[in-house]
C-alpha cells in the first residue's frame with residue numbers, strides 16, 4: 054500500500070528492464086504491446102479475469118511491483134495464455150501467443166538470464 058512503500062530491488066529492476074525488450078522483439082506485430090480492449094475483442098473483459106500486456110509489465114517494473122524473476126515470468130505467461138484462452142486456435146493471435154510463450158520462456162531460464170546479471174566487478 055502507499056503507506057508501506059515496496060522495498061527497492063535495483064538489480065532485479067535493471068535485469069527486468071533489460072529482459073523486457075528481448076521479449077517485445079518477439080512480438081513484431083505488437084499484438085501484445087497494449088491492453089486488449091472490448092472494442093477490438095468483444096467480451097474480452099468478461100472472459101479474461103486477469104488481463105496482461107507488455108505496457109502493463111513495463112509499468113509494473115517501474116513501480117517496483119516484481120519481487121522475483123518468477124513473478125515477471127508469470128505475467129508473461131499470463132499474457133500469452135490469455136490470448137490462447139480468448140482466441141480460437143486458428144487465429145493469428147492464438148498462433149502468435151503460442152510462439153511467443155515458447156520463445157519467451159526459453160529466454161527466461163536462469164542460464165539465459167545469467168548474461169544479463171552484472172558480475173561483481
Ligand SMILES: CC(=O)c1cc(-c2ccccn2)c2ncccn12
Nearest residue numbers: 083084085089093094136139140146
Ligand atoms: C492479444 C490479443 O488477444 C489480441 C490483440 C489484438 C490486437 C492488437 C493490436 C491491434 C489489433 N488487434 C486483438 N484483436 C482481436 C482479438 C484479440 N486480440
